[in-house]
Amino acid sequence: MDKEKYYMNLPKDLSGSIAKNRFRLELLWGISKIIDEHKANNEYTIIFDFKCDIELHKDDELDFYQIKTKKSGNYNSNNLCKKGKNENNSILGKLYALYSPNYNIKLAIVCNKQLKINNKEIDFPEQCFGDLDQDVLDDVRKKLCTELNLNTVCLDNVFYIFDNMDLLNPEDSIRGKLVKSFVDIKGEEPQNPNALYRLVVDSVKEKASYEFDSGTYEDVVKNKGITRSEFDKMLNAHKKESKNGINETQEYINNLSFAKRRRYNIALGNILETQQSESLRLIKIKIYNYIVEHEDSLDDIESYLKEISKLFDDDFDVEFTDDMKSVQYIMIYYMYASGGIL
Numbered sequence: 001m002d003k004e005k006y007y008m009n010l011p012k013d014l015s016g017s018i019a020k021n022r023f024r025l026e027l028l029w030g031i032s033k034i035i036d037e038h039k040a041n042n043e044y045t046i047i048f049d050f051k052c053d054i055e056l057h058k059d060d061e062l063d064f065y066q067i068k069t070k071k072s073g074n075y076n077s078n079n080l081c082k083k084g085k086n087e088n089n090s091i092l093g094k095l096y097a098l099y100s101p102n103y104n105i106k107l108a109i110v111c112n113k114q115l116k117i118n119n120k121e122i123d124f125p126e127q128c129f130g131d132l133d134q135d136v137l138d139d140v141r142k143k144l145c146t147e148l149n150l151n152t153v154c155l156d157n158v159f160y161i162f163d164n165m166d167l168l169n170p171e172d173s174i175r176g177k178l179v180k181s182f183v184d185i186k187g188e189e190p191q192n193p194n195a196l197y198r199l200v201v202d203s204v205k206e207k208a209s210y211e212f213d214s215g216t217y218e219d220v221v222k223n224k225g226i227t228r229s230e231f232d233k234m235l236n237a238h239k240k241e242s243k244n245g246i247n248e249t250q251e252y253i254n255n256l257s258f259a260k261r262r263r264y265n266i267a268l269g270n271i272l273e274t275q276q277s278e279s280l281r282l283i284k285i286k287i288y289n290y291i292v293e294h295e296d297s298l299d300d301i302e303s304y305l306k307e308i309s310k311l312f313d314d315d316f317d318v319e320f321t322d323d324m325k326s327v328q329y330i331m332i333y334y335m336y337a338s339g340g341i342l
Helices: 003-008 020-039 091-096 134-148 170-186 193-209 217-224 228-236 246-254 258-273 278-293 301-315 322-337
Strands: 045-048 054-058 061-068 105-111 126-128 158-162 225-227
Touching: 003 217, 020 045, 020 054, 020 061, 020 170, 020 193, 020 228, 045 193, 045 217, 061 091, 091 105, 091 134, 091 158, 170 193, 170 228, 193 217, 193 225, 193 228, 193 258, 217 225, 225 228, 246 258, 246 322, 258 322, 278 301, 278 322, 301 322
Parallel strands: 061 105, 105 158
Antiparallel strands: 045 054, 045 225, 054 061, 126 158
């Protein structure tokens, strides 16, 4: 059985709804993982909330990360192997159910509190369960064998990751990491750091929230994953010289009357900050396709704006003002003219 077929046969994460704050932390930790893999020049896909909280897929490797947070106390070998009330599996048991010795699989619990073994906190940022003292190792193996009805358990690829994540303001930490990494990767500051952050977070949130069935591995990657090429496209869209039409739109706005210039600048700022919903993405594609089909007759931007508004004004969500619609039309017009693509 190949790796993809094995993966598709794994049980889905059926834990149901979780606390909003922990869900937010999961997504932000996943974004942090995307950044790390991208900076390492790896080919990757990060899958959100499908078989496990966060998954890293590479050509020869599957990594599963279960994100846990604690306000006080620590996890230890006992409570990690103990089933909670109305739970079918323990924390470690649920994670180990994804393991097979036939594939290169890494399993990890990620927590903001250190692992505590024999009343002593472990200082290492990453602790392999296979390296624990023999008596602890034997006890964990015995409990997992009983819970999962297995004859043997291998803990050499099972880890506890201590990540001192910021529980109060996690967005600030990831936003800073994203901007710094953008500079490291692209060699320049992002054109609009807040808009870049919003794009990445909204894209990840959309993937994590997708609940329809994905029958093939390709569907899972498409609907639940962020690939290297997708993330790179997000970064490129916010390079200062990127062909996104923003600079040209700003030049257009600067030539308007004083009152209209102010309104359109506010509208442009709102567009760059707004959540990029699926409905807006589809509208932008339709506008772009219209420009492609009518390229030869669009030399005059004012005529274009008059015509395009008749066709698409009613398609926007209610929060889009008339000024925001006009600025969106202008951005796509100039993006196409500069050679950009959606």
